[in-house]
Amino acid sequence: MPVEKPKDFNATMKKLLAYCKRYIVPIVIALVAAIGGTILQIVGPDQLKTLTNEIIKGLPMMTQGKPVLGTIDMSAVGAIALTLAILYGASFLLNLLQSQIMATVTQRISKRMRTDISQKINRLPLKYFDSTSYGNVLSHVTNDVDAIGQTLNQSLGTLITAITMLVGALIMMLYNNWILALTAVLSSVFGLVLMMVIMKHSQKYFAQQQKELGRINGHIEEVYTGHNIVKVYNDSREATRVFEESNSTLYQSAWKSQFLSGLMMPVMSFAGNLGYVAVCVVGAVLAVNGTISFGVIVAFMMYVRLFTQPLSQIAQSMNNLQ
16 A cells, blocks of 8 residues: 555644643743743854954964964953853753653643543444454554654754754854855755755655554454464464565665664764865955954854754654654
């Protein structure tokens, strides 16, 4: 059978959000905390730029052919370092709060979903179980509910954080220097295109993996429950053949999905490293011409990482949601 695509992704997401509406307040608090922590993390490199420029003032400078030592304002350095510590500490606490809230909420949603499924099963007519294997029903209660819980816990917060990080890093890069910002964006687009190609091919294998997992669970449950009947009617070979066929398909889909998804991070790492090189080269030219300070290059080295990392997170989150 062909692998199913989402029949109506938007309608399904609306149903899921409606199901989670009783937890909307803690979810909003978690998302606001995630956005706040991300914004504080974005401001950090700009402060690091100022700190770098203060330290550079103490480097020797050539005056009339003789090196002259500069002076470092240690009070300014200490104030900037304290500001950085406060920013990153507050960002850590907000992200910790977001993780705590989302972990609690998703587990409660999963618990409620299992309870509702159990009550639904008790209302279903017997003819449903004549056409559906018990193992497949159990797979819905265990594997599918766990997949929904993990997606809500990981993808929702990650998606909001990644979007905030992406937009914030782009704004800060444009604020510091538009030429370096354009250099960083162009180098990242190359990695994004490769990542989209990989995601397009890996999604069908993830869907097939879940489908085969339910199929093999159903087959195992039926064969083990009716073991005596299988033996009496000498159906062991056929049961083994069906299992090996399903197990082989599950192995292939799981291997391909994990392999292709595992390529995302190396591809984005390559794009990030390419961005580092491009920023260093272009930044060195601008610094020599006196267009920017050395601190701007240091800040951009961090903004390149903050810009490329969310791209892979957004793609992975959307893949999991679908």
